[in-house]
Amino acid sequence: MGKILMIYLGFRNGVTIIIVIVYLYKIKKREKFFPKLDDxxxxxxxxxxxxxxxxxxxxxxxxxxxxxIPNMIHEDYLYIEGDAISNSPEDTRYSRAVTIENEDEKKITIEIVGTCSDVTYGDKLALKYLPHSKVGFVVKHETVE
Known part of the structure; x- marks a missing residue:
């Protein structure tokens, strides 16, 4: 699952860096962003x-x-287990955010990458996530009905 996390973050941030490079290039060359704009x-x-x-x-x-990056290389993920306090239906983007609360009443919003069924309010979750970007994956998911 760590490889999927690396690919996801690499793609997302790679696209951002390319956009920044194009932006800085256009600023340096004093080119217009929109050639048809005359104002x-x-x-x-x-x-x-x-x-x-x-x-x-x-x-x-x-x-x-x-x-x-060092945490991904050494597979040093933070672990949190608790109840979902927000709904997060499965969608087609392959990632979604969920807020969970553990026994110490610590609330954290984590972007889930990878496959997971619908997360509804009250579900028991165990997640591993990266500490700075708050992106992770589901280790255990128990649906409460």
Whole structure:
């Protein structure tokens, strides 16, 4: 399951890095993002907003994933077991988020990568996840009806 996690994070962050490189290239060459757009103020606004959004994605997604590389290499995952306090139906994206609460009332939202049946409120879950990016996989899932 660790390989699927590595591929998922690698693809997601690889796409982000490619977008940042293209953005910086267009800024450096002073090219327009939208050639048919004739308003220079609107173009400048788009560049600024795009830069802020890309910086946010880098800070909150790519850097934490980079900090988790040693954990992925050594398969050093954090383990949490508890009750689901949010619903997360299975969808076609192959990943979804679920919030669980353990006995110490510690609540954490983890993005589940891999196959897992529908998670509903009250289900018992055991997850292994990466500490910085909060991405992991299901070890045990007990449905409570």
């Amino acid at each position: 220079p103020q609107l173009e400048t606004g788009i560049k600024i907003i795009g830069g802020v959004l890309l910086a946010g994605v880098l800070v909150f997604c790519t850097i934490p994933a980079g900090m988790d």
